[in-house]
Amino acid sequence: MPFNKTYFEKLSEYRQKYTQVFSCGGVTVTIRMNDQQEYNVERILGCGEDLLTFAFYSKEKSRKLHQKAAERTGEPKAWPALTVPYETIFSVEFNPGRVVGLEGLGFKG
Numbered sequence: 001m002p003f004n005k006t007y008f009e010k011l012s013e014y015r016q017k018y019t020q021v022f023s024c025g026g027v028t029v030t031i032r033m034n035d036q037q038e039y040n041v042e043r044i045l046g047c048g049e050d051l052l053t054f055a056f057y058s059k060e061k062s063r064k065l066h067q068k069a070a071e072r073t074g075e076p077k078a079w080p081a082l083t084v085p086y087e088t089i090f091s092v093e094f095n096p097g098r099v100v101g102l103e104g105l106g107f108k109g
Contacts, residue, residue, distance in 0.1 A: 003089045008047045015094060024096035031056075032091045033084065042079045052086055055079040 015027050029041040031054070039056040046053040061080040070076050 003052075003086045003092070005047045005049060005086070007092075008044055008052055011044060011092075018094045022096055026097055028095040028097070030093040030095065031089055032093065034088050034090050039082065045081055050085055051083050052089070053081060053083040055081045
């Protein structure tokens with residue numbers, strides 16, 4: 001059965017359950033696509049009926065926000081976002097801790 005809107009609307013709940021079982025400081029959520037691409041998710045931005053939009057970590061594509069914007073949003077950086085059909089998502093993986101080399105990495109529900 002493919003992933004759907006309901007699964008991603010509950011992703012924060014799944015992450016919370018994961019951290020209750022495996023008491024770890026942070027959780028990285030990785031989405032793997034059918035074309036073998038994978039993305040470390042920063043935040044789910046939208047769950048439509050057929051499409052998922054999420055911000056993901058990319059050292060090359062991220063941009064530091066101006067101080068005023070960072071203070072207003074609470075985010076130090078702007079991350080790229082991607083919209084994909086649910087049917088192209090192969091797997092969703094939860095990992096403990098943080099990925100080395102990426103600032104502030106950790107899924108925000």
